[in-house]
Amino acid sequence: MSGWDEGNVFYSDQNLEDGGDxxxxxxxxxxxxxxxxxxxxxxxxxxxxxxxxxxxxxxxxxxxxxxxxxxxxxxxxxxxxxxxxxxxxxxxxxxxxxxxxxxxxxxxxxxxxxxxxxxxxxxxxxxxSKESPVSIRNLAASSISKLVKITGIVIAASRTKAKATSVTLLCKNCKNIKVVACRPGLGGAVVPRSCDHTTQPGEEACPLDPWVIIPDKSKYVDQQTLKLQENPEDVPTGELPRNLLLAVDRSMVQCIVPGTRVTVVGIYSIFQAGGNKPQQKGAVAIRQPYLRVVGMEQASEATSGGANTSTSDEDMEFKDFARRPDAYQEICRLIAPSIFGHDDVKKAVACLLFSGSRKRLPDGVQLRGDINVLLLGDPSTAKSQFLKFVEKTAPIAVYTSGKGSSAAGLTASVVRDASSREFYLEGGAMVLADGGVVCIDEFDKMRPEDRVAIHEAMEQQTISIAKAGITTVLNSRTSVLAAANPPSGRYDDLKTAQENIDLQTTILSRFDLIFIVKDARDHQRDMQIAKHILKVHANADSLAKGTEVQDQENWLKRYVEWSRSHCSPRLTDSAAQLLQNNYVKIRQQMREQNNERGSSPIPITVRQLEAIVRISESLARMQLSTIATEEHVTEALRLFHVSTMDAAQSGITANLIVSPEMRAEIQQVELQVKRRMGIGNFLSERHLIDELMRTGLSESTVRRALIVMSQRGEIEYKRERRVIVRKS
CATH class of the missing domain: 3.30.1640.10 (mini-chromosome maintenance (MCM) complex, chain A, domain 1)
Structure with a gap:
């Protein structure tokens, strides 16, 4: 059959490899x-x-x-x-x-x-290739010059350069032209030291190194270098993630942006790094490894976590599970089973894992489907355990601590390469977790300027960079699960909600669900928690040896991957109408509360309406439903009320009952304060209370009035409630 479509030419390869030198x-x-x-x-x-x-x-x-x-x-x-x-x-x-x-x-x-x-x-x-990839840290000298397959995430990309495939040389003496081929990848051309022109009688012999490169007659291809890093979930605990340089050319140039997960087939090669510096004797043989890419597959959003590896039997198992009437309760039971109680928090974490549907509008605007959750409250209430569970269960997850994270580490940084001296982008945690979850512990310990850096990433799900002449936008389509403590360490019921939640309104409005987690002192509940914890400690070894818990976690992870890639729910008309009516009621309720008690630290805006839509779609996705019904909207509204609405109404003002007589006394105190203090002036709280008590007002009335004025933003406490500054 060889050569059958070449006309009348037929050939055979038999015995061609036998004999000869x-x-x-x-x-x-x-x-x-x-x-x-x-x-x-x-x-x-x-x-x-x-x-x-x-x-x-x-x-x-x-x-x-x-x-x-x-x-x-x-x-x-x-x-x-x-x-x-x-x-x-x-x-x-x-x-x-x-x-x-x-x-x-x-x-x-x-x-x-x-x-x-x-x-x-x-x-x-x-x-x-369909063979299993090897880890970057397992590449050794025995793999040099062979084909290897690895996976990772691209964290940096250089500018496109022109790589010469063949160089045209001109002899300065005899004008002889010679074409020299260049080594592929990061290798260069080997220029001969002497000219091979035969000297004729009377001609001057060509000197050493007579060649001059003619750039116009050389041939070039586009080339780009990428930096590949191990997937965060593949890095062993206590180890730094390994990096490897990739060289791509021709059709693969400018196809990959930082933050993209790729599977690469390439030739494991070496190159001499820092060739401009004088090499010490004996150091020439030490080369830097890199991968010359000969094939690259980009992991799509749906398959980035491995959802494309499911079998038909597994598909049927997932569909059968979704038909069960208790599917929602069963999924919530699998969320952090070692944590006692916190049922609503577990349901919120389940919604975060499944997420809503991402939408693209006709004008190009994208609406996020990822759900952001904030856990705020007392220490020792299992907030960090929830973060660790999500890190293990989510298909893609990055865990970081607020104190150990900077704005550049969370978003992206511009780094200068030591050898080429050019700038390139290096993605941070929110870029590496594209398509997954970012878990931020100790969220309140972050510097305010670092928290501001993730505003765009949490809502628009992009990171804009304009530094060192690099202006670009990176994707950060991630959910954020954050844990924080109040400023005083514990949640104080005698303080207002604004004093307990010491975060800016701009960052709070970007969280879909905000939970106040309190360490309630209840004898019956303490007995149950103690019994549960002792049981967990006693059965730890037997649970570790058994595979049931691990199988449940792996099953939940696979189910999350499969549902996110196969189901995109949308609200029905009746569910949308129900949600619209409830949103208007919530806005009216918050407006009345603000008139009575002052502004709330957590505003109820259109972002909260979109949050309820995302939660409804997430609840529908758990049951593999293509539509979000009124039942899903009702449950989403309940979760919103027990989380964000309760947080907005928490604090001392939630329990403050103001009678008409008391309201008149409070107005009298406000009038006296405004007479005694000008805008911008400050006064000792104790001195002000003593002065107002001389007018016949009680101390409790004065303190209650000061709380109301502080809630409205008319006065502000400085230096731990000892000095009052009038704002307006």
């Missing part, structure tokens, strides 16, 4: 391999089609994607040679592909009319 053997092997590559492209056919590679080559003449499994089934010896010596056989594959393309287009031109013959050597062969 070593150079002759290598030449014959390379020639026969190139013929087999051409035969593979022309004649290989399987279930994908009669001739998939011929069709792919005609549709996209610039590149040809080849599966190594197909080449192995065609000729296992040829596939093995390509794996062992890819630097030698991959150029033969590309030349063979270019020659096949010329033959195919000539045939098409002969059938359909005149057609310009394309030039050879411009087809890029991209390799793919």
């Amino acid at each position: 070593e150079n002759g053997d290598k030449l014959v092997t390379r020639h026969s391999s190139q013929r087999k590559f051409k035969e593979f492209i022309r004649s290989y056919g399987d279930v994908k089609g009669p001739f998939p590679y011929r069709e792919s080559l005609l549709q996209n003449p610039k590149s040809l994607q080849v599966a190594l499994e197909d080449l192995h089934s065609f000729d296992d010896a040829l596939s093995e040679r390509l794996r062992r010596m890819p630097a030698e056989y991959l150029p033969l594959f590309e030349v063979a592909a270019a020659e096949v393309l010329v033959g195919l287009k000539s045939k098409v031109a002969g059938e359909g009319g005149e057609m310009e013959e394309p030039s050879t050597g411009d087809v890029q062969v991209l390799l793919t």
Whole structure:
């Protein structure tokens, strides 16, 4: 069958590799391999089609994607040679592909009319493989010059450069022209020291190093360098994540942005780093490793966590589970089973894991579907345990602490390369967790300027960078699960909500659900918690040996992945009408509360309306429903009321009952305060109370009036409630 579509020319490769010297053997092997590559492209056919590679080559003449499994089934010896010596056989594959393309287009031109013959050597062969990838930290010297497959996340990308494939040299003395091929990847051209021109009688001999490069007559391709880092979930505890430099060229240039998870097939190579510096004696053999990419697959949003690996049996299992009437309760039971109580917090964490549906409007605006949750309250209430559980269960998760995180570490930074001196972007935690969850512990310990840096990432789900001449936008489509403590360490019921929740309104409005987690002192509840904790400690060894808990966690993780990739719920008309009516009631309720008690630290705005929509869609996704019904909206409203609404109404003003007589006394105190203090003036609280008590007012009335004025923002306490400053 070899060469059947080349007219009347038939050939055979038998006995071509027998006999001859070593150079002759290598030449014959390379020639026969190139013929087999051409035969593979022309004649290989399987279930994908009669001739998939011929069709792919005609549709996209610039590149040809080849599966190594197909080449192995065609000729296992040829596939093995390509794996062992890819630097030698991959150029033969590309030349063979270019020659096949010329033959195919000539045939098409002969059938359909005149057609310009394309030039050879411009087809890029991209390799793919279904074998399991290896870890970056497992790459050793034995893998050099061989094909390897690794996975990771791209954290930096350089600018596109022109890489010379062949350099044209001109001799300064005899004007002789010589073309020198460049090594692929990050290697350069080896320029000869002397000219090979034969000196004629009377001519001056060419000196050493006579060559001058002619850039206009050299050939170039586009090249870009990327920095690949291990996936955060693959890094062992206590280890720093490993990085590896990638070199991509031609059709793969400018296809990947930082934060993208990729699977790479490449040639593990080495290069001399810092070549401009004088090398010490004996240090020439030490080279830096890098990967010359010959195939790259980008993990899509739906498959970034591995959802595409599910089987048909698993699909049926998930669908059967979703039909159960208690599916929602069963999922909530699997959320952090070692934590006692906190049922509503567990339901909120389940909503965060499943998330709502991301939408793209006709004008290009994107509405986020990810849900942000804030846990605020006393120490020892399992807030950090919830964060650790989500880190293990979410398909993609990054765990960080507020005190140990900076604005650049959370978003992105601009770094200058030591060797090339050029700037490039390096993504932070919210870029690395694109498509997953960012868990931020000790959220209140962050510096205010660092919290401001994640405002855009939490709502618009992008990170805009304008530094060092680099202006770009990175994706950060993540959910945020944050845990924080009140300023005084414990939640104080004798303080107002604004004093207990010492966070800016701009950041609070971006959280969909805000839970006040209190350490309630109740004898019956303390007995139950103590019994649960002692039981967990007593059965820890048996649970660790058993696989039931681990299987439940793995099942929940797979179910989250599968549902997020196969289900995108939308609100029904009746559910939307119900939500609209309830939102208007909530706004009216908060307006009346603000008139009586002052402004709330947690505003109820359109963002909260969108939050309830996302929660409703998340509840529908847990049951694999394509529509969010009134039942889902009712449960979403209940979760919103027990979390954000309760937090907005918490504090001493929630229990403050103001009678008409008391309101008149409070107004009298306000009038006296405004008479005694000008705007911007400050006065000792004790001195002010003593003065007002001389007018016949009680101390409790004065303190209550000062709380109301502080809630409204008319006065402000400084230096731990000892000095009062009048604001307005």
